[in-house]
Amino acid sequence: MPMARAARKAPIRVLIAKPGLDGHDRGAKVVARALRDAGMEVIYAGLRQTPEEIVRAALEEDVDLIGLSILSGAHMALFPRVLALLKSQGGHPIPVFAGGIIPDEDARRLKKAGIRAIFGPGTSLEEIVATAQSLARHSA
Amino acid sequence: MKGASSRLPAAARAIIAGDHRVLARTITAVENGDPSADAVVRSLYPRSGRAPVVGITGPLGVGKSSLVNALVGRLRSLGQTVGVVGVDPSSPFTGGSVLGDRIRLERRADDNGVFFRSMASRGAAGGVAGATREVSRLLDAAGFDVILVETVGSGQVDVAIRDIASTSIVVVVPHLGDEVQTLKAGLFEIADLFCVNKVDLPGAELAKRDLSELVTLGGRPSGWSPRIVGTSTVEPTVGIDELWNDVLAHEKFLDDSGERTQGERRRLSSEIVGLARDHVGRELMHRLESDPALRRLLDDVVARRLDPRTAADRLVGRGRRSR
Numbered sequence: 001m002p003m004a005r006a007a008r009k010a011p012i013r014v015l016i017a018k019p020g021l022d023g024h025d026r027g028a029k030v031v032a033r034a035l036r037d038a039g040m041e042v043i044y045a046g047l048r049q050t051p052e053e054i055v056r057a058a059l060e061e062d063v064d065l066i067g068l069s070i071l072s073g074a075h076m077a078l079f080p081r082v083l084a085l086l087k088s089q090g091g092h093p094i095p096v097f098a099g100g101i102i103p104d105e106d107a108r109r110l111k112k113a114g115i116r117a118i119f120g121p122g123t124s125l126e127e128i129v130a131t132a133q134s135l136a137r138h139s140a
Numbered sequence: 141m142k143g144a145s146s147r148l149p150a151a152a153r154a155i156i157a158g159d160h161r162v163l164a165r166t167i168t169a170v171e172n173g174d175p176s177a178d179a180v181v182r183s184l185y186p187r188s189g190r191a192p193v194v195g196i197t198g199p200l201g202v203g204k205s206s207l208v209n210a211l212v213g214r215l216r217s218l219g220q221t222v223g224v225v226g227v228d229p230s231s232p233f234t235g236g237s238v239l240g241d242r243i244r245l246e247r248r249a250d251d252n253g254v255f256f257r258s259m260a261s262r263g264a265a266g267g268v269a270g271a272t273r274e275v276s277r278l279l280d281a282a283g284f285d286v287i288l289v290e291t292v293g294s295g296q297v298d299v300a301i302r303d304i305a306s307t308s309i310v311v312v313v314p315h316l317g318d319e320v321q322t323l324k325a326g327l328f329e330i331a332d333l334f335c336v337n338k339v340d341l342p343g344a345e346l347a348k349r350d351l352s353e354l355v356t357l358g359g360r361p362s363g364w365s366p367r368i369v370g371t372s373t374v375e376p377t378v379g380i381d382e383l384w385n386d387v388l389a390h391e392k393f394l395d396d397s398g399e400r401t402q403g404e405r406r407r408l409s410s411e412i413v414g415l416a417r418d419h420v421g422r423e424l425m426h427r428l429e430s431d432p433a434l435r436r437l438l439d440d441v442v443a444r445r446l447d448p449r450t451a452a453d454r455l456v457g458r459g460r461r462s463r
Contacts, residue, residue: 010174011235036236039235039236041260042239061257062164
């Protein structure tokens with residue numbers, strides 16, 4: 001009875017947001033849908049969110065996990081800002097993963113800065129879902 | 141048993157002091173049925189019942205989230221603080237959901253006068269989640285001046301918002317159906333206000349006229365005659381001030397007519413009975429499963445030696461004797 005089990009156990013809550021100014025949200029929507037189908041409650045915050053808006057949404061929604069999608073190239077400015085704001089809010093750290101067009105060198109630096117996983121084009125949805133589940137489990 | 145206000149749990153004190161993180165955590169605990177929220181919910185109850193709770197309901201795609209955003213903007217410009225609960229459906233297959241009500245929200249990220257919480261329906265029917273009432277009450281106790289509750293896109297029988305909101309706005313758009321739709325029982329009966337959104341579209345006048353006719357056919361037993369407002373949330377917005385003024389007019393009517401107390405009594409009695417029913421139901425289910433004599437009762441019903449009604453009588457009767 002997978003349904004009853006999903007209903008009894010508290011679902012993972014995840015915020016999916018797009019920082020930056022590009023309007024390419026197909027990737028974010030596909031990921032949101034896949035996480036939904038994995039039984040998560042996905043708060044879809046949509047396009048052009050500032051780091052401040054993202055962090056506020058994460059706190060109000062009390063999410064277990066944050067997923068950021070970006071294709072504008074501004075990730076080196078925006079992702080560390082999100083991490084810094086999360087840190088300054090105190091409390092237990094909410095894991096952040098990201099997806100988009102992010103060069104390998106940048107990805108290495110972002111991971112060092114605290115982004116827990118970065119998914120480039122061609123990543124399977126299964127991998128994203130599995131990573132999200134494991135990040136959320138370990139944050140709880 | 142100490143007085144509720146003299147010894148508040150730390151989380152309750154934090155919520156009253158405006159700690160949004162603790163508020164958010166407590167909401168999660170309430171949604172999950174986590175016993176850790178129990179004392180907080182109980183102790184904050186006396187502080188609720190202050191803010192108008194405005195329900196925004198109507199079919200999917202009529203613009204409820206955009207209207208909520210417009211109302212939040214209007215209320216902030218009036219200096220009022222706003223707590224919002226936006227409910228979206230959970231999947232009946234996986235339990236997952238995409239909560240998208242937040243997407244329309246425009247506000248300054250440093251504005252503490254707004255708290256927005258998305259909520260999945262988690263299998264509840266009626267247009268809201270099982271925990272929506274207690275969560276809106278927490279926002280009320282947290283001191284927000286106005287509580288807005290946006291339901292899932294509602295069908296004709298999704299009227300549970302009536303058990304939560306002091307004012308219910310039913311939102312429609314042009315061309316949802318002919319005037320016979322407005323005569324049908326259910327959703328249209330619970331409207332304190334009708335909002336014809338996307339009023340810039342053709343057919344808006346006809347929609348308003350159909351609703352006016354519905355209203356003239358007879359108001360509520362309370363004497364309140366639902367108002368009809370045309371709105372558009374596309375800049376420059378139309379009708380948002382009027383919509384809010386009509387909410388206030390209805391709230392004033394509730395106070396002046398004594399309907400507020402009546403409504404509260406009706407809502408709270410159904411809440412108490414519902415909670416008690418859950419309680420007793422769980423207890424009886426436990427007995428049926430754990431007491432060998434009662435398990436034989438179930439065997440008899442399965443084997444068609446006994447009918448369910450008689451078994452239920454015995455279940456309750458036996459429960460009384462064993463006390």
